[in-house]
Amino acid sequence: xxxxxxxxxxxxxxxxxxxxxxxxxxxxxxxxxxxxxxxxxxxxxxxxxxxxxxxxxxxxxxxxxxxxxxxxxxxxxxxxxxxxxxxxxxxxxxxxxxxxxxxxxxxxxxxxxxxxxxxxxxxxxxxxxxxxxxxxxxxxxxxxxxxxxxxxxxxxxxxxxxxxxxxxxxxxxxxxxxxxxxxxxxxxxxxxxxxxxxxxxxxxxxxxxxxxxxxxxxxxxxxxxxxxxxxxxxxxxxxxxxxxxxxx
Amino acid sequence: xxxxxxxxxxxxxxxxxxxxxxxxxxxxxxxxxxxxxxxxxxxxxxxxxxxxxxxxxxxxxxxxxxxxxxxxxxxxxxxxxxxxxxxx
Numbered sequence: 001x002x003x004x005x006x007x008x009x010x011x012x013x014x015x016x017x018x019x020x021x022x023x024x025x026x027x028x029x030x031x032x033x034x035x036x037x038x039x040x041x042x043x044x045x046x047x048x049x050x051x052x053x054x055x056x057x058x059x060x061x062x063x064x065x066x067x068x069x070x071x072x073x074x075x076x077x078x079x080x081x082x083x084x085x086x087x088x089x090x091x092x093x094x095x096x097x098x099x100x101x102x103x104x105x106x107x108x109x110x111x112x113x114x115x116x117x118x119x120x121x122x123x124x125x126x127x128x129x130x131x132x133x134x135x136x137x138x139x140x141x142x143x144x145x146x147x148x149x150x151x152x153x154x155x156x157x158x159x160x161x162x163x164x165x166x167x168x169x170x171x172x173x174x175x176x177x178x179x180x181x182x183x184x185x186x187x188x189x190x191x192x193x194x195x196x197x198x199x200x201x202x203x204x205x206x207x208x209x210x211x212x213x214x215x216x217x218x219x220x221x222x223x224x225x226x227x228x229x230x231x232x233x234x235x236x237x238x239x240x241x242x243x244x245x246x247x248x
Numbered sequence: 249x250x251x252x253x254x255x256x257x258x259x260x261x262x263x264x265x266x267x268x269x270x271x272x273x274x275x276x277x278x279x280x281x282x283x284x285x286x287x288x289x290x291x292x293x294x295x296x297x298x299x300x301x302x303x304x305x306x307x308x309x310x311x312x313x314x315x316x317x318x319x320x321x322x323x324x325x326x327x328x329x330x331x332x333x334x335x336x
Contacts, residue, residue, distance in 0.1 A: 049288035121287040123294070129326035130285055133319075151286065 007046050010053075011037055014161070015047045017168060018060075018160035019052045019235050029187060031203070032179070040084035042121045043070070051086070055154040057091035061101035061172055065179040078112065085111030086120070086145040093141055096154045103179070116148025163199055167246045176243055180198035181205055181213040186222055186240060193233045249283050249317055250276055251309055274298075275305045282306055283313055284325050303328060 002008055012026035012037050036057070043050040043151075055226040057064070062211055071098060073084055088104040088111070119134040138148035166172050170187040177183040183202045188194065194202075200210030214234060217223040222240040226233045236244070250272075257273035271282075278298045281289035298306075307328055314321040 015252045047291070123287055123290045127290065127327060128330055129323050130290065132326070133285065 002046060004045060006038075006047060007042055010042065010049060013038075013058065014049070014053055016031060017056065017171065019166045020158045020160060021048075029092050030168075031184070032063065032170070032174075033065055033072050034204070036064070036069060036087075037072050037080060037084065040076075040087055041080045043083040043087060044120065046123075047121050050121075052155050052158050054090050054094070055096075055156050055159050057087065057104075057153055058094065058097045058101075059156060059159050060165065060171075061091065061098050061103050061166075063174045064103045064178050065174075065181075065183075066103035066106050068181070069103070070110060071106040073110040079110045079114065082145050082147070084113045085113065086142060086147055086184055088222065089141055090152060090154070094152045095210065096156050097154050111145070113144060115144070117148060118145045119149065120147040125150075147229065149192070152226075169244060169246065172244055178227065182217055182222075183246075185210070185213055185217060186236065186244065189223060189234055190241070190244060191238050193235050195234055197230055199234075249280055249313065251279060257335075267292050275302045278302050279306050279313075282327065283320055285320065285323060285327075303331060304321070 002011075002235045008023070009026070011023045012031045015021045015023055016027075016030050016055050017032065017035070018026045035238050036053070039049065044051075057181040069162060072119045073081060076084070087107060088101075088108050092099065092101050092104065117135075119131050124130045134150060137150040137153060139150060141152060142149045151242050162195035166175055169190060172182070173183040173187040173190075174180075177186060181203065183198050188202055190198060196210045197207060199214070200207045203210070205213075214225075218234075220239055224237050226235070250289060254272065254276045257274060257276060258270040261269040263272065264280075274296065275298075278293065280293050306324070310321055310325055313324065
């Protein structure tokens with residue numbers, strides 16, 4: 001735990017997604033792409049959070065919705081985009097990295113280097129002796145995004161194996177439906193009766209996109225649609241419930 | 249990079265069955281962490297709040313540390329010179 005409530009919130013969210021932080025996992029469903037952006041926003045403040053998140057991104061890039069990440073990145077502050085740039089680049093290029101992760105390409109296209117280079121982490125930037133060390137020993141992958149740092153070691157040992165990741169309902173839905181709005185909708189609809197408007201609000205997508213995704217899920221037999229007066233209620237089909245149920 | 253006499257300062261906890269635990273002394277941890285100088289080490293240093301005596305001990309270790317890694321020792325010396333004006 002840290003003294004920063006936002007960092008603590010992110011620790012709990014990453015814990016739920018399978019990063020072995022010694023904090024209590026959050027109980028609410030986690031939206032992966034907003035979590036990645038939120039982590040980029042505080043990346044300079046906490047090395048352990050940052051490097052463990054990058055390790056997760058390296059190992060589980062197939063669970064990330066590249067289109068949604070790209071849209072959120074486009075609307076983010078310039079500094080956040082610089083930090084996201086180095087996070088995604090490291091997830092791909094670090095010695096233990098993914099090597100290739102096409103899911104990140106669209107988001108990376110929105111990322112720009114910092115205008116004024118600085119040490120990657122705030123506590124290094126604050127200490128002249130260490131800042132100077134980072135500046136002179138900074139590795140090219142960091143310099144490309146306007147940062148100085150000398151270590152590209154990931155912490156893959158802190159990321160849970162796939163079998164455990166697949167017990168997280170929202171990731172299980174992504175494994176079955178692909179990382180998409182559909183997966184987010186199915187995960188959200190698992191324990192409640194909902195409708196397209198609520199889903200659009202909960203996930204943060206337009207009503208048109210929500211409606212189209214619902215049509216696809218109903219068409220594939222994963223969601224059931226029932227009329228209740230003027231409302232259309234959506235619930236998961238027995239097939240979807242069986243597929244997404246986690247055996248304990 | 250621990251001081252050669254660190255064992256003399258180990259703090260031994262009461263044994264629990266077959267489990268024996270010895271803790272490094274604060275000043276040895278501070279030497280180790282300041283020499284490594286990773287962001288997580290600096291976070292730990294902030295939490296440890298080294299005393300002037302402990303920093304003097306770190307300074308006394310500089311000749312030995314220079315033989316291990318001259319650039320890192322120079323960084324540490326520079327940090328110690330700046331520390332009083334610019335605490336982490």
